[in-house]
Amino acid sequence: MTTRSWVPVPEHSDFPVQNLPYGIFSRAGEPPRAGVAIGEHVLDLSRLGADAGLPYAEDFAAPSLNPFMARGREAWRAVRARLTELLTDEAHRAAVEPYLVPRDTVTLHLPFEVADYVDFYASEHHASNVGRVFRPTQPPLTPNWKHLPIGYHGRAGTVVVSGTPVVRPCGQRKAPDAEAPGFGPSVRLDIEAEVGFVVGTPSELGRPVSAADFADHVFGVVLVNDWSARDIQAWEYVPLGPFLGKSFATSVSPWVVPLEALGAARVAPPAQDPEPLPYLRTDEPWGLDLAIEVACNGEVVSRPPFRTMYWTAAQMLAHMTVNGASLRTGDFYASGTVSGPEPDQRGSFLELGWNGTEPVKLADGSTRAYLADGDTVTLRATAPGRDGVRIGFGEVSGTVEPARGAAGSAGEAEQQQ
């Protein structure tokens, strides 16, 4: 039998009671605080508080989820169980209903304080496409790729919530045949459709976290758009990796879907050959069947299937800590671009437009090799939830604003380059 909430939930809503994602919201003149999304509403956890027998109520007045995330898995379970009870048992309706706030009246904030941000590169299809585009004469995957989930640290301070405008970055870029680099607005501004994992429970320096302990440490999941300036990145990234080509903005969705809500989305990941080293093996698979949509100005241009990712989030966690690196509450790691095997499943314009050689055609007749000023990119995703109900992630959206204070538009810069 399908569990239902007494709160009205429209059909195909991202937020049935099987989801209950956490976020930070505010209304005019009120401080940011924690809530969960249910249908068209936000349940104000900070005010619902102890009256309704909600444990850890004091954590929810904070302007980030970090205090609650730091409590650990037993606390996450207890609160979710109580919320499910409060929202499904009609007997609680009178007590709880006053704390429901219409979602369209709230402002959503960055839901957690980002400690360290790590970005992986875990899609074989994406890594192979990138290899074919940039290193056509070499094997598409580097020799280490199937032995470890490649990752690097990104800039935590420029992780922003959905809706934050993205200013086109300026920087150095050099055409292959140019003698010296030029400077100006990026002319190859791109997206990366990714899935992000938020750490709640910290770990001790010097003690690796095993893949089996994934669910003890990871609180929840968000959608990520890892904006990328391909021209800046191409010139800077050898030998120490991406830096300014990425660090201007990384957008995340405002609702953190609890890992516990994704039990029904677990699937076996693709077979791994060669078999990874023991610290990367897990008895219980952590593949996740998330169906992502990438829309440009409202038109869906790609549907990347997260279930095709080669490395799982549990393996990423084990790898990230195998050297003894500690975890902090608020650590955040993303999967890298999600691309499936089909051309319409690619998670970046670099791949969709094959580095500008086959620009994406939009319904309005225009084409996109890369993003134009004013473009809005929106990622959405859904997953199987409990009771056969589909749950959603909401969206992560961002609009490109023109470069600031630089002579010439991106279009002119393209010609100069």
Place this chain on the structure above:
Amino acid sequence: MTTRSWVPVPEHSDFPVQNLPYGIFSRAGEPPRAGVAIGEHVLDLSRLGADAGLPYAEDFAAPSLNPFMARGREAWRAVRARLTELLTDEAHRAAVEPYLVPRDTVTLHLPFEVADYVDFYASEHHASNVGRVFRPTQPPLTPNWKHLPIGYHGRAGTVVVSGTPVVRPCGQRKAPDAEAPGFGPSVRLDIEAEVGFVVGTPSELGRPVSAADFADHVFGVVLVNDWSARDIQAWEYVPLGPFLGKSFATSVSPWVVPLEALGAARVAPPAQDPEPLPYLRTDEPWGLDLAIEVACNGEVVSRPPFRTMYWTAAQMLAHMTVNGASLRTGDFYASGTVSGPEPDQRGSFLELGWNGTEPVKLADGSTRAYLADGDTVTLRATAPGRDGVRIGFGEVSGTVEPARGAAGSAGEAEQQQ
């Protein structure tokens, strides 16, 4: 005339009144709080407080310097001016003396909460040495090296204060002739002698910070040992840069030397050819004449001269933000390994021992290609201060502990590899 403090300061002390570095200290049973080092003492700023007319006294009860650093340059100047007055004018002695704590009775803590950590690669001698070792058939510097200060994000959560033990990391590494990678304790554990810059004043997302505004944003300077596992790094770093080879620990000195104390240390950096792009040019040079010493188990093995760095810290700051990336209070960026032109001026064992081919000989007759368990590495530095007095940075020190929970010692692992 040389300004002197009424506090006794031994000859050659790192901490004459011309320095006044800030740190976070505690004594048994007392909370961590802010102080400045003077001679053999720490002046307890949190208790000295408002009685002595010290502005912003409330900031100094915090367990990190961040609240004070966030105040900005005028505040930093005002406090330094008042402290200088209090510590040099005998008239204040009776009021101030009760707040002096013997330095050998305190525990020193990480002085600031690290927001983002970026590591640069700004020594031409170091980058050339690394290129010669790892890419002997190619030009030692990559084509971008003289056009931009190459950098990447490191792990902020594993920045630790001097004295914190460093557990030898485990990880994947592959010998060039091996078919597959193996797993175990790093057998090429190294140091990188660096200088780090701590950001106080934040900046707005989307607005670059110019090199000319360096001193408005950077609060002070510390010594850094960026511990590096060369074998782990070599296998993982293509194409996205160093990750686990670095993220297990980065040690910093506990005293933050105010940028204002380093006025007499400013020198012209080496000539830059080709001339860098306009955003990297500065009218006023920010080269710094810091004399670094690297000691292994008490024996000095190298003396890297920071004045030989190709890129300045002001240029690094301008580059790091030119894409609009914002700064936060507590952002921390390091220079990369400091190596001078001479063999005994190299800031890593990779270079000192030429990747193991010419191991460093120690006075006790032993040799070091890389670090052994139990080794203690200590970095120190001094610089010209005001009044012709030399000021010092104290030290950053760390002792290597054996790998945990892994079968076999590092020595055995070497043979397996």
